[in-house]
Amino acid sequence: MRVLVVDDSKTMRRMIIKHLKQLGIPGIVEAADGREAIQEIVRLRKARSKLDLILTDWNMPTMTGLEFVKAVRQNGALKVPIIMITTNNTKQDVMAAIEAGIEGYITKPFTAETLRGKIIETLKKYHGLP
Numbered sequence: 001m002r003v004l005v006v007d008d009s010k011t012m013r014r015m016i017i018k019h020l021k022q023l024g025i026p027g028i029v030e031a032a033d034g035r036e037a038i039q040e041i042v043r044l045r046k047a048r049s050k051l052d053l054i055l056t057d058w059n060m061p062t063m064t065g066l067e068f069v070k071a072v073r074q075n076g077a078l079k080v081p082i083i084m085i086t087t088n089n090t091k092q093d094v095m096a097a098i099e100a101g102i103e104g105y106i107t108k109p110f111t112a113e114t115l116r117g118k119i120i121e122t123l124k125k126y127h128g129l130p
Contacts, residue, residue: 002027002049006037006056006068007085012108016055016085019112023119033060034068041078051080053119058086058097066100073101081126083118085110 003025007013013030020028029044029051031037037056044051054072058065069082083104084097094105104122106114124130 001025001052003053003055004037004040004051005030008032008060019115023116034063034065037068038071054080054082055085056082058084058088069100069102081122083122
């Protein structure tokens with residue numbers, strides 16, 4: 001399984017990556033903002049590496065998480081579930097992220113168990129499993 005972690009905070013990326021490794025997820029790629037994440041996706045596609053999940057922050061410079069999600073979904077070539085991990089927690093924020101094309105939403109701060117549960121729930125829902 002390969003996961004792309006997108007967050008402008010290196011500390012937050014390290015924390016998420018630590019949680020993912022504890023879950024036994026071996027393939028982790030990281031990016032500091034949406035633009036860098038798109039470059040990583042292009043690099044992975046050229047290398048014919050499959051991407052199984054994207055975890056992205058909302059508030060980032062250059063290209064926000066919401067702009068990144070919209071760009072990924074508009075392309076249409078990349079079919080991968082996306083979970084937004086953010087401090088934005090209003091109903092309007094959640095609705096905007098859902099409309100942009102996310103499959104899951106986690107508000108910061110969060111626990112490893114919350115992340116694990118949301119990843120399992122999202123992957124099951126995305127792949128149509130009970």
